[in-house]
Amino acid sequence: LASPAEARAAGIRIIPQEPEIIPHVSVAENVHAGALPRRAGRRLDRAELGRRIRADLERFGFDKVISPDLLGSDLTPAQRQIVEILRALTGNARVIAFDEPTSSLSDTEVEALFALINNLRDQGIAVIYVSHRMKEIFRLADRIAVLRDGTLAGVLDAGSAHEADVVRLMVGRDLSTLFTRQDVATDRVVLDVRGVTTDAVRDIDLTVRAGEVVALAGLIGAGRSELALALAGDQPVHSGTITLDGRQLRTGRPGAAIAAGIGLAPEERKAQALLLHRTIRDNTSLVVLERLRRLRFVRRGAERQLAQEYTDRLRVRTPSIEHEVRKLSGGNQQKVVLARWLARKPKLLILDEPTRGIDIGAKIEIYQIIADLAKEGVALLVISSELPEVLGLADRVVVMQNGRIT
Structure with missing residues (x-):
């Protein structure tokens, strides 16, 4: 063919x-x-x-x-x-x-x-x-063929196989636990939201502390993603205040949110986060170009070094950092989005459906990244529709319904 x-x-x-x-x-x-x-x-x-x-x-x-x-x-x-x-x-x-x-x-x-x-x-x-x-x-x-790292790990009869057998073949090891959560939250409030109202959400009060993982739970259409976009400056805020590390943010300005220390990995990584026809290097360095420039030119050596560092750290499976992002699997694309924000070193990282459409091996790696970021003192706001994920990752769960926190 x-x-x-x-x-x-x-x-x-x-x-x-x-x-x-x-x-x-x-x-x-x-x-x-x-x-x-x-x-x-x-x-x-x-x-x-x-x-x-x-x-x-x-x-x-x-x-x-x-x-x-x-x-x-x-x-x-x-x-x-x-x-x-x-x-x-x-x-x-x-x-x-x-x-x-x-x-x-x-x-x-x-x-x-x-x-x-x-x-x-x-x-x-x-x-x-x-x-x-x-x-x-x-x-x-009728039959289940399991692929791992581009090779056939095994074929099982669906009638006699168990879920644990499939997961073991996918990951290559037994999973005693998916989540490595530790209580590393401090008393320092990083995000303080008071009375925020937008077109989609009303009267939102919310705090996230350094090292804390707060999950936003609720049905699709509850206003979780819209709240995330408002915090990141991508949707206008009609009333209320957003304070980051004691300083009030200018709302409705993504640049101001990024400069203040907010990062957002949005729900639709292909449409909202990635430049699909550009390289891993380009996508990783996108929000730290001012750190990599000399006058008005990007220092390519420094950019390559930074991209390679985070590609290695997050174990992005790719032939090289010059590989186009569109050619990566969903899990590796999500890691590139995370690499971008890790390079920026945000105070607050918002992750909207961070494991949607990716395999269980990549999920475990992303759970570990979240745990590591919390240990480093980053405040994390995680939006997820998977209840086991919400309960496994979060220190606190905030439930939303019809644009309000219930």
């Missing part, structure tokens, strides 16, 4: 973790891209395209979830995932690989996807399902 076109002609379909959607054309054109129906000559047959997409949506149970006329740029993350799935199912599919397909789907959409996968299996289609979520793996799989 010398090209994607040859693989597709052979019946192989890939549904990537990050949906690749053409922004300014409709759902119908996105789904049938590369195989659009034509009239005599080369003109697009819109009537036939409309019939095909309506039949596709109805057949796979997505007709109530998505309109065929929506533009790609207007789709929600869940709808983008559905478009990728529909695209893969067009034509003569014989093997379909799903890469983390549920990462942006609601519970109802996940159930529809699982029903679809079982239906595909019943039709004799081979399914490869890539996931870090144990419940999904044991619910769907």
Whole structure:
């Protein structure tokens, strides 16, 4: 198979973790891209395209979830995932690989996807399902193939295997405990938030001490990420005060927040944190360029030394620091985001869903980084939707609902 076109002609379909959607054309054109129906000559047959997409949506149970006329740029993350799935199912599919397909789907959409996968299996289609979520793996799989560091660590029969067996193969050792939490918090208040109100949150009072890990828990839409963005200066604050290490911050200015000592690793690392087509070196040095410059020029030697130091410290798996960030795995991309802020040495580090979409080995390494930062006296505010993670990492848990702390 010398090209994607040859693989597709052979019946192989890939549904990537990050949906690749053409922004300014409709759902119908996105789904049938590369195989659009034509009239005599080369003109697009819109009537036939409309019939095909309506039949596709109805057949796979997505007709109530998505309109065929929506533009790609207007789709929600869940709808983008559905478009990728529909695209893969067009034509003569014989093997379909799903890469983390549920990462942006609601519970109802996940159930529809699982029903679809079982239906595909019943039709004799081979399914490869890539996931870090144990419940999904044991619910769907006949066999479980475990990869570690680019090699096949083992294959297990799903009917007789246990979760601990899978985790052992993934990490290469037994896990007596995932978390290495110690009580290292001091009495010094680093972050003091009083009565903060934005478009998304109301009357927020919050403190985080040096060496303390405070978790923000709550359902999606509770206002946790919006609060993080407001603290980092990315959303306007209508009222209230944010004080860092005894000094009141000017709100609504990311530069002022960074200069004061706040770092944010946002929820969507690809869209909000990383320059995907730039190197690990470029991404790591981004917030410390003034420290690395001579006059108006960056000292490349100092930049390389800094990037190499943090790449080694966080064990980023890469051929070199000149490797493009887009080519790294999710866990290693997240480590590059952390390396950036470690280089800055923040007083407060906000981590929004720091382990979403990464494997358990990388999770353990990130938990260790969080524990090490707390030991160094950094104040940590961690947002997570995984309850075991919240309970394992945090000294205190602050629960949010509908934009308020409850």
